[in-house]
Amino acid sequence: MRFSFRLAAGKRERKRRRTVVKPEWKIFIPENVLMEILPRLPAKSLMRFKCVSKLWYSLISSRYLTNIFHKSSSSTQGRRLFMSLVDKEMNYNYALVSSSRDSVPVISPYDSVPVFDLDQYLDMRGIEGCFVNALRGLVCFRIGTRVRICNLTTRQHVTLPILRPITVAKPIDNVWNYFGHDPVHDEYKVFSTVWEMSEEERVVRSEHHVLVLGPEASWRNTQNTITPPPHRPYSQGISINNVLYYGAWVDKNRCVVMSFDMRSEEFTLIELPLEAGIVWNTSPANLMNYKGKLAVYEYSSVLNSGSMDLWVVKDAGKSQWSNKKTIDLPIFQTRSLAMSNGVLIHATNHSCEIRLSSKEINIHNPHSVIYDLEKNKITRHIQVMNLFDSFCICKFLDVTFWDDIESIMYLET
Numbered sequence: 001m002r003f004s005f006r007l008a009a010g011k012r013e014r015k016r017r018r019t020v021v022k023p024e025w026k027i028f029i030p031e032n033v034l035m036e037i038l039p040r041l042p043a044k045s046l047m048r049f050k051c052v053s054k055l056w057y058s059l060i061s062s063r064y065l066t067n068i069f070h071k072s073s074s075s076t077q078g079r080r081l082f083m084s085l086v087d088k089e090m091n092y093n094y095a096l097v098s099s100s101r102d103s104v105p106v107i108s109p110y111d112s113v114p115v116f117d118l119d120q121y122l123d124m125r126g127i128e129g130c131f132v133n134a135l136r137g138l139v140c141f142r143i144g145t146r147v148r149i150c151n152l153t154t155r156q157h158v159t160l161p162i163l164r165p166i167t168v169a170k171p172i173d174n175v176w177n178y179f180g181h182d183p184v185h186d187e188y189k190v191f192s193t194v195w196e197m198s199e200e201e202r203v204v205r206s207e208h209h210v211l212v213l214g215p216e217a218s219w220r221n222t223q224n225t226i227t228p229p230p231h232r233p234y235s236q237g238i239s240i241n242n243v244l245y246y247g248a249w250v251d252k253n254r255c256v257v258m259s260f261d262m263r264s265e266e267f268t269l270i271e272l273p274l275e276a277g278i279v280w281n282t283s284p285a286n287l288m289n290y291k292g293k294l295a296v297y298e299y300s301s302v303l304n305s306g307s308m309d310l311w312v313v314k315d316a317g318k319s320q321w322s323n324k325k326t327i328d329l330p331i332f333q334t335r336s337l338a339m340s341n342g343v344l345i346h347a348t349n350h351s352c353e354i355r356l357s358s359k360e361i362n363i364h365n366p367h368s369v370i371y372d373l374e375k376n377k378i379t380r381h382i383q384v385m386n387l388f389d390s391f392c393i394c395k396f397l398d399v400t401f402w403d404d405i406e407s408i409m410y411l412e413t
Helices: 002-018 031-040 043-049 054-061 063-076 331-337
Strands: 080-087 094-098 114-118 130-135 138-143 146-151 156-159 175-182 187-197 203-212 219-221 238-240 243-249 255-261 267-271 285-290 293-298 307-315 325-328 343-347 353-358 367-372 377-384 397-404
Touching (some): 031 054, 043 063, 130 175, 238 285, 285 343
Antiparallel strands (some): 080 094, 146 156, 187 203, 353 367
């Protein structure tokens, strides 16, 4: 009897111990410490941590942390490869593929060069239309006259207001855009040009507008002091030190390069080198970044000589160019890519780097070669997953490659 009483008393004692409520301890992390920790975390984790509190949501969505994360990612993260494919006849037939975040490239047994596989389909609401360009983890698309900015990391997108020109009629087909960044004011700008052609195929007039990304954004005229001549862009632009360069027509038979400063919004007309004899719609030529300077290249003789010609701008304001520089390319790769119907040479978003590909994309095994003009060697092979199911009846594909890092930028509407 004495034993059972002690047992019952012990049970009551343990029960009382279990019901003891301990005081709650709140851990306070100073804001400056948070700002040191958060940029070091993966973007996917930061998106989840927005739910922790209003303070964390505000910090992670701030432009300040976005810029710190961008600088940190640029130095520590590997850059993902992307490819955009658009059916030129049916813009709704669109695909966006990329390399996986943690993929390790295999080494080609033929030339000991890394081979990157683009095997990830990016299926995201809002991705459609014509690819414009990518910038700091954001991607710009155009659907008719509408422009859309997408963040592939946060899976957020914003559709910009429709541009309504004042003097130019029917801009549906005659519209051109570029997405840029002004680092001085930390502004993301969408640049847009619309133009009107005469029956003699002359540019009658053109309008130039800018939209600064942000809440209640709207289009406005560019704030240039000198009005540029009426022109229509021809080539997709490239940005060097936050200045946009693009090939353009200013007359029926006059081809030039136009520059647009993303900060001052001033235009400069640059005459092409006479020696090059470039006509945008007939010459296999384009613009590229060569050691931090604008360059124009022409490759009409690449299949015969295995080389391309290059001119580097010396003084944009005076339209002064360097003497012609002939660069030898890997002849075996050039001819093997051209076996179908010629070869295309595209500039990448890196200095001194070009991409060699076949004119006709092989949808069963699309393949490209990245070549460094400064190192004079192939640096990457790019292979793409089988695209037969999506583009089996497609005749004309618009293909664009780029590489970029992740962005946590919150797109305000």
